[in-house]
Amino acid sequence: MYIIGAIFPILVLYSRKKMPESPYWIQHKFGKNAGERARLEMEKYTGYRINKIPELEVGGSKIRDVLKGKYLVYSIFISVAWFSYDIVSYGIWTYSPLIFSTEITSYYADLYIVFTGMAESIPVFIGFLIAIYYVDKIGRKSLLIIGFLGSFIALIIFFFMNIYMVVGLIMTFSAFGIVHFFHNLGPSPMTYAYPVEIFPTRIRGTAMGFATSVSRLGSILAVFSFPIIDALYGLKTIVIYFAVFELIGLIITIKYAPETKINPLRKNLNKYQNK
Numbered sequence: 431m432y433i434i435g436a437i438f439p440i441l442v443l444y445s446r447k448k449m450p451e452s453p454y455w456i457q458h459k460f461g462k463n464a465g466e467r468a469r470l471e472m473e474k475y476t477g478y479r480i481n482k483i484p485e486l487e488v489g490g491s492k493i494r495d496v497l498k499g500k501y502l503v504y505s506i507f508i509s510v511a512w513f514s515y516d517i518v519s520y521g522i523w524t525y526s527p528l529i530f531s532t533e534i535t536s537y538y539a540d541l542y543i544v545f546t547g548m549a550e551s552i553p554v555f556i557g558f559l560i561a562i563y564y565v566d567k568i569g570r571k572s573l574l575i576i577g578f579l580g581s582f583i584a585l586i587i588f589f590f591m592n593i594y595m596v597v598g599l600i601m602t603f604s605a606f607g608i609v610h611f612f613h614n615l616g617p618s619p620m621t622y623a624y625p626v627e628i629f630p631t632r633i634r635g636t637a638m639g640f641a642t643s644v645s646r647l648g649s650i651l652a653v654f655s656f657p658i659i660d661a662l663y664g665l666k667t668i669v670i671y672f673a674v675f676e677l678i679g680l681i682i683t684i685k686y687a688p689e690t691k692i693n694p695l696r697k698n699l700n701k702y703q704n705k
Contacts, residue, residue, distance in 0.1 A: 450475050454631045457483050491636040496629070504628050505637060507686035508621060509644040511574065514679035515617035516648035518581065518672040521656045522606050526550065529665065534599055546603060553607045557614030569691035570620050570627075571683065577616015578680035584608040585673040592666045609672075617679060621645070627690040648675075 450471050457465025462483075469480050496505045527543050534542050561573055588605035591597055621641070629637040659668050 452631075453480065453483050458631060489632060491633045493636060493640060495633045496637045496640055501629065501633065501637070503686055504624075504688070505640060507682055508624050508628075508637075508641045510682045511578075511617065511679045511687070512621040512641050512645035513648035514578075514675040514682070515613065515621060516645045517652045517675040518585075518609065519613055519618070519652075520649040521652035521668070521672060522609060523550075524653050525656050525660075526606055529602060530599060546599070549603070550607060550610055553611035554614045557611045558619065561615050561619045565619070565623075566691060569689050570623060571687045571689045571691075573616040574620045574683045574687060575616070575680065577612045577614075577618075577620070578676050578683060580612030580615070581609045581617075582673055582676035582680060584612065585669050585676060589666055589669045589673065592669065624687070624690075628688055 451468060453465050453468035453472050456468040465483050469483055473479055495501065527547050530543050530546050531539060565573060584605055588597075588601070591601060591605075625638040625641050626634060655671070656668060659671055
């Protein structure tokens, strides 16, 4: 099992060595001539034309740079949205086998749990495919809103089903599957894409690192809070707990998320740098 898990990082490391570096970064580090050579190499590699490499901000990158002035709002947006998504995602992924196990009475319960867990990946895959197709058609913000809203509605419906009827494996699996689908239609891919598009090159890596760190606090909270809430109040309360964070992600997206649909990266950089 561990060897299988090691195969993919090896493939990533090998692929990374074959990838050309960003012309923006190379020009910033080594000057315009090096940036121009990198631009030509990138155009040859990708088939896309880069009309001009913009002048980049001079200086290093520190955490405080993403927490002041024009970048503070974007840092709050992406960090809170990512945190909210991770609370629900890690909570469900970590403990769904345990929940399923309480709803299976068969002699082959362990086998059913394994296959049920594997089947949870199907709506994930479908959600990603739809996101890939529509991301530049309806936009990042729209997909993020649809993802949070769809997950919120699914959890609320599942909450009331738990109150008024006996919920079995099929209903629980369907509810979690719908949440996975909407997560990977919106919050999962968009929380990775946004920091790359709304922050300038100089602080983009720091912004991504900061948002990722905040999101990991959400995953830690999910893993520790789920069994405590379940032991004290039961599954219905966990569902509402998750729904609250879906609602937080939805509100922060509607209020603060910019739309970067179709715009070239350079245009986005200039747009946000001028604010």
